[in-house]
Amino acid sequence: MEHGENKNMIKQYIQGRVSVFIDASNIYHSQKRLNWRIDFRKFLNYFRKEADLREVYYYTARDLNYVKQTKFINFLEMIGYKIRSKKVKFIKDKYKAKERDGFHKGNLDVELTMDILETKDEYDSLVLLSGDSDFEPLLQLMKMKYRKRCLVMATKHSISLELIKCAKYIDLKKLKEQIQQ
Numbered sequence: 246m247e248h249g250e251n252k253n254m255i256k257q258y259i260q261g262r263v264s265v266f267i268d269a270s271n272i273y274h275s276q277k278r279l280n281w282r283i284d285f286r287k288f289l290n291y292f293r294k295e296a297d298l299r300e301v302y303y304y305t306a307r308d309l310n311y312v313k314q315t316k317f318i319n320f321l322e323m324i325g326y327k328i329r330s331k332k333v334k335f336i337k338d339k340y341k342a343k344e345r346d347g348f349h350k351g352n353l354d355v356e357l358t359m360d361i362l363e364t365k366d367e368y369d370s371l372v373l374l375s376g377d378s379d380f381e382p383l384l385q386l387m388k389m390k391y392r393k394r395c396l397v398m399a400t401k402h403s404i405s406l407e408l409i410k411c412a413k414y415i416d417l418k419k420l421k422e423q424i425q426q
Contacts, residue, residue, distance in 0.1 A: 254420065255295050258396045258413040261369030263296040266357055268375035269305035275376070275400040275417060283417070284426035286324055291423045292372075299368050301326050302360055306333045306351020329356050358383050370394035373412070378405035384412050 276282050292298045303321055307330045308314060322328050333351040354377070361371060361383060371387060373380060376399035387393040388411070395412040397404065404414060417424075 254415060255292075255372070255396065258415070259296055259370035259372070259394055261297060261394075262299050262367065263292065263370045263372060264299045264364060264368035265292060265301040265372040265374065266361060267301065267303045268353070268357060268373070268377060269303055270351075271375040271377055271399065271403060275403045278400050278402050279418060279421075281421065282426040283424050285321055285326070287426075288424045289325060291420070296370075300364065302329060302357070303327070304329045304353035304357045306331060306353065308333045329353060329360065331356075354379055361387065365391050365393065368393070370396065372396045372398060373408075374398045374417075376400070376404035376408060378407040381405070381407040381411050384408065388412070 272283065289301060292301065303318075303326045305314075305318065305328070307318070309332065318328055318330065331351060331353060357375075358380075365387070371393055373384070373395070375397070384395045384397070388395055396415065397408045397412045398415050398417055398420075399408075400418060401416050404416075408414065
């Protein structure tokens with residue numbers, strides 16, 4: 246693929262007004278596999294240049310004690326992202342003896358789904374940055390009932406087969422030149 250083709254890659258999959266929905270947890274894990282980080286200002290500028298961009302939503306669990314995360318979220322909001330967040334919960338593992346045993350959880354799949362449905366009249370194409378198979382029924386609904394174009398962006402190791410089958414797919418690796426930090 247030529248350098249110029251990568252630049253305009255999303256144009257072949259979208260049409261009309263575009264909204265982007267980012268599952269931060271899924272993208273965090275994608276970036277670990279890529280060994281490079283997304284520059285979210287470059288990402289936003291790429292979509293502004295290549296599409297009739299309406300909104301970019303960013304869904305994340307928040308740890309209010311994590312100053313670096315708060316600064317990052319404030320930055321995203323300042324440059325134009327719509328932030329959807331909720332406080333991280335600590336789930337204890339009842340099978341572990343120590344009080345610190347457990348894990349942090351902060352899933353925003355329902356909030357992302359609600360925004361996709363509630364804003365459906367504001368876009369013609371939706372771009373989902375997630376590889377989570379839980380979104381398959383939602384994308385099927387958006388395509389079949391509401392006639393939306395659906396594009397999924399993730400890495401080949403974090404995209405479910407269900408999403409590949411129900412939507413157009415772009416591996417984030419192919420946009421490295423345009424969106425890498």
